[in-house]
Amino acid sequence: MGRPPCCDKIGVKKGPWTPEEDIILVSYIQEHGPGNWRAVPTNTGLLRCSKSCRLRWTNYLRPGIRRGNFTDQEEKMIIHLQALLGNRWAAIASYLPQRTDNDIKNYWNTHLKKKLKKLQAGVDDGHNQDGLVSQAPISKGQWERRLQTDIHMAKQALCEALSLDKPSNTISPESKICPNYTGPALQSSTYASSTENIARLLEGWMRNSPKSAQTNSDQNSFIHNPVPTGSSSSEGALSATTPDAFDSLFGFNSSTNSEASQAVSAEETANFSTPETSLFQDESKPNMEKSRVPLTLLEKWLFDDGAAAQGQDDLIGMPLDGTAGLF
DNA sequence: AAGACCCCCAACCGCTAACTT
C-alpha cells in the first residue's frame, strides 16, 4: 500500500486563504492548541488539507511573527547561519524566533542570494559566482585549512550576529555562551498588516459575538492550559476572548507603532522566554528544541574558544568569503 | 494610459524523519 495523500484531493480548497478561513483556524487553534493537524479540517469544517492548515498557522497566523523589513542584524545572522548550517531554514529560523523558516528562505532566495552574488562578482578572485565557498579544485591540505577557516569564521560570525542587539534583562542560553548576546532584536519593523487585519477582523467579529468580556486570567488559563476543559465549539472559544485579550494572547497589538507591544511581542516570541509565555512557540515550532540541541552543542563548542580567543578585530578582518563586504 | 516585464511571497508539492500500532 502506498503512502496515502495527506488529504482527499477532491473537495480540498487550494489557493489563498480567506479571512473567514483564518478566523476559523485561529479560533480552533485557540481552543485546542496547535497540533493534531489531521483533525483540523474535520473538526473545523475547513475545506483545506491538514498540511495547508499547518502551513497557514506556522507561516502566517502564528503569534509573534514579524514580517518584512529584515534588519541588518537579521540579514547578517541569516547569511552567517546559512554559511554555517546550509539551507536548513528551520534550524536558522530557530535562531530568529520572530521569523518563519519560509520567510527566511524567501528572503534568502530573493534578496540575500542576489546580494551575495553581486558582491562576489565585484570581488571575484577565483571564487565562483554561486556560493560562499569556492568549488575550485584544491588539495586536501588546502581543503582542510579552508574548512578550519570557514568554521572559525562561522564561529565568529555567529557570535557577532548573536551579540548585536539586546534587551538588558533577557537571559538566554546564548548569553551564557556568547557573553555579548542578550536576546533577539527589538527593531522598529512592524508586524504584517495581514496579521493585524486578522486581529482586527477577529476584533470586529468578537464584538458581534454574544459573549463579550472575560478576565485576563481566563486568557492566561488558556495559555497555561491549552487543553480544552470542557464542551465547546470553536465559536465559543473565540467569543470567550476579548479583542484586547486576543492581542495580548497573541503577542501583538493593533497599534504597530507601540514600542511596548513590540517589546511584549519580542519577549513572548523569543525562544528563550519563560515557560508560561511559550505555548504557541513551543507548539508552533515543536521540533525547534530538537533541532536546536545539536546546534546548541555546536554553539557551545563554537563559542567556548571562539568568543574568548578572538578579539573584535578578527571579526572585522575576517570576511566570510566575501560576505563581510556587506557590512 | 497600457502593456510587458520583474519581483516578492504565500502556498503547494514531494520527500523523509519520527512516531504509532
Added chain:
DNA sequence: CAAGTTAGCGGTTGGGGGTCT
C-alpha cells in the same frame, strides 16, 4: 521489527502587485 501514518522540512511555483517602457 515492520508497516502504516503523520508532521515537518526544503524546493518550487504561480498569482498579484509594482516598475519600466
